[in-house]
Amino acid sequence: MERSPLNLVPVVRATITVVVAGFIFFAMLQLEAILSDPESTSRSFAVWATSATVGLVAWVFVFIGGLGQLIALEAPWKPGVRWLLIAIVLLVVLGLAATVFLTLLTSALGGRSFNPGVTLIVRILMVCGWLAAAPWLLLLWITDERVQSLRIGVKANGTGSFRPAIRELDAVWKAIERSSLALGLLLSTLVINTAFMRNVAIEAGVSPKSFSQWEVLGYGVFFMVILAAILIPVLVAWREAGFELVSRATPDTASGVPDEASAAARERLVVRIGIDRSYVRRPIAILGVLSPFLTSFITVLIPTGS
DSSP states (O other): OOOOOOOOHHHHHHHHHHHHHHHHHHHHHHHHHHHSOSSOOHHHHHHHHHHHHHHHHHHHHHHHHHHHHHHHOOTTSSOOHHHHHHHHHHHHHHHHHHHHHHHHHHHHHOOOOOOHHHHHHHHHHHHHHHHHHHHHHHHHHHHHHHHHHHHHHHHTOTTSOOHHHHHHHHHHHHHHHHHHHHHHHHHHHHHHHHHHHHHHHHHTTOOTTTTOHHHHHHHHHHHHHHHHHHHHHHHHHHHHHHHHHHHHHSOOOTTSSOOHHHHHHHHHHHHHHTOTTHHHHSTHHHHHHHHHHHHHHHHTTSOOOO
16 A cells, blocks of 8 residues: 655644744843843743743634634524624624723732833733634634524424434534633633743732732633633533433423333433533533633742742
């Protein structure tokens, strides 16, 4: 059997990634050096810049993956221009509201002054983070509408074939799973960056007590709650649609007690769809929700000058 030629795409992708990461890191160092005073917090900033560079490269892959998922959607779920424009406006409003909230929260906990270079880089990263999350948030909004339409379709199906509905449930689950992992990765890297930013603040003269490790943990909890508020309603709706499909596809007998064949068919369908104890057997979505908190808990162990 003749072997196909080797594919250089992985090697090229890895090379480009390393080159781009090196350029980003160098640009951060130069920007901080140009805009800051000579007494630059170079050591802690270099560590934070490394973390931010890794996070930014990960965000690029997250953005590309989310964009690919949106493009791959088929009718009737491929978003039109009008829907996209309205959704992007709402996304900008959401981003501004969350940014203002975090700014007010940080101010209430005690303002911190950073070098102008650090401040500018943080603002650029904030914009990049929202851009990376945008395709996945749009995908989740589409998925939410998709699962609601699925529930209505299942209820109106009667005795027709449920095979299309099962395929639709599979597609919805994949969207939930991928969105959970992508957004969890994005928020987890953001929490790690916050932990290393604490070192930058301490080296710049901020008291460790005014920027405590518990505050980093609090950011993790905050991001976990936000992600849960976005993901869990879609996850619950998917599960309810699955049970609705099972009840319609394998209805009870006249007595209300299913016979052996009906009970076996129902069990097979439950397992096929994956709604049997799905939060335990298929925990990927929940893991994505918990990842910001778990990451923040681990970052408490990062050594500081405190």
